[in-house]
Amino acid sequence: MHSWLEYPNHYQMCRACNGTGSITCSICAGRGMRYETHYDYGRDGRILIHESLGRCIMCAGSGSSPCYHCHGSGSLRKQVSITIATTESARK
Numbered sequence: 001m002h003s004w005l006e007y008p009n010h011y012q013m014c015r016a017c018n019g020t021g022s023i024t025c026s027i028c029a030g031r032g033m034r035y036e037t038h039y040d041y042g043r044d045g046r047i048l049i050h051e052s053l054g055r056c057i058m059c060a061g062s063g064s065s066p067c068y069h070c071h072g073s074g075s076l077r078k079q080v081s082i083t084i085a086t087t088e089s090a091r092k
Helices: none
Strands: 002-013 022-024 033-041 047-055 064-066 075-085
Touching: none
Parallel strands: none
Antiparallel strands: 002 075, 022 064, 033 047
C-alpha cells in the first residue's frame, strides 16, 4: 500500500542566483560604472569623440539587480509530493 504526502509550501534555493537574490549586472559586469562615448562635429567639420565614465543605467550604480526568477528572495516555492510505501502492520 502506498501513501501520498504533499508539501505545497516547500522552498528550494534559486539556481539562477545561487540563493543570493541578486545577479551581476550584465551591462557593467558588476562595476556599477560604464564608459559612454559621444560623437560630435566640431566647427571645422571634424568628428570629436568624447568619452566619459558614468553610472550604469541598468543597475543604478549598484553592480547587481534583483534576480528575475525569484524576484530577490533567493528561493522558489515548489510543490513536492512524496510516496511512502506502508505495510499493514505499520498502519495499525
